[in-house]
Amino acid sequence: MNGRDHLAAGSGALARGEWAAARDAFQQAWSTEETADALDGLAQALWWLNDPAAALALRARAFARLRGEGRDTEATAVAIWLARQYRSLYRRTQMADGWLSRARSLLTEVTDGRSLRGWLLLAESEAGPLGAGTLADRAVVIAREHGDRDLEIVALMRRGACAVDTGDVARGSSDLHEAMTAATSGEGHDVQYLGEALCTLLEVASLLGDPGMVAPWAEFLVGFRSSYAFGPLLPFETMAATDLISAFCTGCCGGVYLVTGRLDAAEEQLERAVTQMVTTGLRPRCLNPVADLVELRVLQGRLEEAEALLTGFEDDLECAGPAAALDCALARPRRAVDRLVGALGALAGSPYRALPLRARLVDAALGAGDAVLAGESARQVAEVAATTRTPLHRAHRDDALGKVALASESPDATTLLRSAALAFAESGAPLPACRARLALARSLAPRDRGLAVTEARSALQALDRMGATAEADRAAAFLRGLGVRGRTGPRDVGLLSRREHEVLGLVTEGLSNAEIAERLFITTKTAGHHVSNILTKLGLRSRTEAAAFALLNLPARQGRDHR
Template identity: 60%
Template sequence: MCLRATRWEDSWVGEDQLAAGTSALVSGDWAAAREAFAASWAAAASAAALDGLGQALWWLDEPSAALETRSRAFALFRRDGADRSAAAVALWLAREYRNLLGRHAMAEGWLARSRSLLEDLEDPGSLPGWLLVAESEAVDLGSDGERFSHSLTIARRHRDTDLEIVALARRGAWRIARGAVSEGTSDLHEAMAAATAGEGRNVQYVGEALCTLLEVAGWLGDPGLVEEWAQLLVDFRAAYAFGPLIPFENTSAADLISAFCTSCCGGIYLVTGRLDAAEEQLVRGVHRMTTSGLRPRCLHPVAQLGELRVLQGRLEEAEATLTGFEQDRECAVAVASLDLSRGRPSHAVEVLTSTLMTLQDAAVLAFPLQVQLVDAALAAQNVELARTMVAAIAATAAVTGTTLHRAQVSQAQGRLAFVDGDPRSETLLHSAARDFAEAGAPLQAARTRVALARVVVGRDRGLAVTEARSALNAFERMGAAADADRTAAFLRDLGDRARTTARTVDVLSGREQQVLALLAQGFTNAEIAERLVISVKTAGHHVSNILLKLGLRSRTEAAAFALLRLPRHEAGPSHQPTTRRGSE
């Protein structure tokens, strides 16, 4: 009798805590949800309690534990004959393994398992629509879209607003990738309207919709696509923490966009020339990806960090960053950029053309690769390939209508016109520089000014120097060391002094300033390493960065600079290396 009463009490407690956990999930109180589901599981060991616990763990940014817990819940649902619930969990697992971890084999396994279960269900509800979404995510975005429309029909038939939000967002991205910008934008805004109005049951899909919108805004170079929704989400997110989706720690729309995007890729900072901020976010993103296995749902931080290292002139680090990712489509532009900096234009052409073969039906996705291919083809003296790519990007830009795309086309047309001896080159590059500035892309604007300087130098040396100086100032402010170095060399060839702004130690990191002080005292790299307890290789990297940032050509010039610019107590003679040695 007592045993039966205890079991009844456990069952009652389990159900009560299960209801409390479900309520906490809906309200966004993830910690309370975890506590309630754990109590329910301890009391009754139900599949629903374990599944709820897995969902709470996901929101608490413990995705690995969430995946393991929901996998166990799947097995319990199957044991209990709750195949519809089991299929729903299997579909969620398939999408997370693919989108969050990039484990495609595991994703395919769970996708196949869910497909088998759905075949035997008399009333699967809206789950076939979720299956279509998961299947469509398994192929290139540019090659499939009908599944999204079909899943949208199923969502509306069964009044599953979560599915409707996801299907609308993904169909919008698919349409834009193929050049249907107006229709795709309409889908995305409708998805965001439904998400932010609270129509859905699971706030996860608010994050997914915003992620998709940011991804597309990056394709188009149009941050305005996101800004109004981001402002609304500043208030919306107050009641929620978004787990592995978004670190919502900001209180302004601009900060929200930056936090969301740079937690994945730092792309906005790269475009806007804030290379120091981009480095901080990208290093963090790559570290998170390599230590936890989690990868962003949109842009690849390795690709963006590789591109940043090339801009900084840190080519060995760029190569190390990109090693192992050379075959990733998202990394093709960064790999090609490194190839061009290394003097390997033919390999850059090969990388870009082979990647473009996978994007034949996705003009907007292909656009940045085609822009880069213009540069690579011209460097490889393949003018006809460059001409073909210029025509392709012009056609795409005519459809998207964004200022950034227009600027990129004008820049490419201007460079090609210069090669052809066409006098319109100067006008095209002027237009490109203006549009880049309007689009908030100062790095590209400065690069265009350098191209313009090279075009006009034959007829107007003064104008060429003016344009190049302007660009050099911009590169130095942004920390684009490689571009600054090339531009300074161009100015020296014109008889102009290499640097147009006062060089100060402020451009150096604290460690680099320490190294510079030791250089001024005549220390070798080995002695610097010994004094600072770092490796000789690291000391050499610091010396190279110092020369690059200050526009100096030798250790002797660096020592002279330090004696003039560093405080006397830092730069004065004191050659006393220590005996400790280590690595940094």
């Protein structure tokens, strides 16, 4: 085969999603003749093989070769692609803006740009919220003028997401479902943009708390995800995803597990995601795993670790909510209020993105003794929920209004908090459902102690099962305040995470925290946290009791497996 044959083989393999075969073919083409096409094809194959750093470097080299060969139209397309990847995958704004400016300059000289101006407008829309919807709309028009179906799909999704973000759910949903129809019917040509469309749909559905948006496309989502390895679109993907969302986007898997109360699974996914983000610079397109891991550490009562994780991310908008939760856990409610107010100022034009922060602001403001701010925040949550009418947003509304009513000793608190607990459960959010049930128990305590105990115990048992240590401790303390025992003795070993099972086995062998750390390749401090969590979850008082419990409840071989 000559160089041209290898190029054809590589292009065919890319079209079929055979990324490794494409890489091999383009490498052979490059070894035969060092052309821009071989270099660019190799870059694209490496991108799909989840080596975006090498892919971006090679495409930059391909850009220079294309320019040298006078192929400015193709060079402009590469520049726009690079701008979008640097922004979405690495959050490297300056590099993204540099490539965008280069593409802009080249387009002034290109006479056969066709839909490239639409791609440029799409990239500019993604660069910031100011005028984003208008830019996406112009991109849609250009895509239709030139018959660029890939651009039309992605630009429609972007326009729909912008409309939803600014409060126009009906128009936004129409665009999103139209784009999905085009994507699933095979109108697009490049699988990357079908993948981007799916990511956008899932992100918007999560934003609205409306899994029904995804339901019509569920079968396609799972089948499409199983047909391709999606490289940097899903930088932390695994093949063990189980939920609908994570069946496509397992980069979000840890966040899904966190919301649904599967904290052990969330910990494993999020620790891996944060490690990969730190080591590669690559992150999921729609979340910061540090934010979710901080949230998890606060739930586990591991506040020092949560604070350490936030170092360097204090000003990240996505971390504002978990950081405020940490502030409240550390008895710094005023600091939490200031943090949330600042973040909400940055989200002034995005009511749905702001809703979770406004809900948190209710808690922070009540903790700081600012009933007026708490009431105003609750009213704003209610206003947003009235436009979406999703069960999740309804739950946030009733929860916020119920907490404000509870603080003012209003009789409406019980009804609102009971409704919130039910709506959270209906939305598949057991953790906030437990919080609402505990608040409900507090509202019942003055007039129906028995029912208050029942609600609090139910919340405590669920929190213990989930491993939400700090929340469970608060529920147990509330029950003790009512004069009843919150926990009645050692609990089921099933409460422990996989890692905690390992640590308990090593405690049984008599190992110290330092020895456990050495055996499991973790820090001594982390080993100590695991031991502390084990004692809390099982209601035990010492390592000796833990060892005795393990001898009675763990398989005899478990401790020996780590030798």
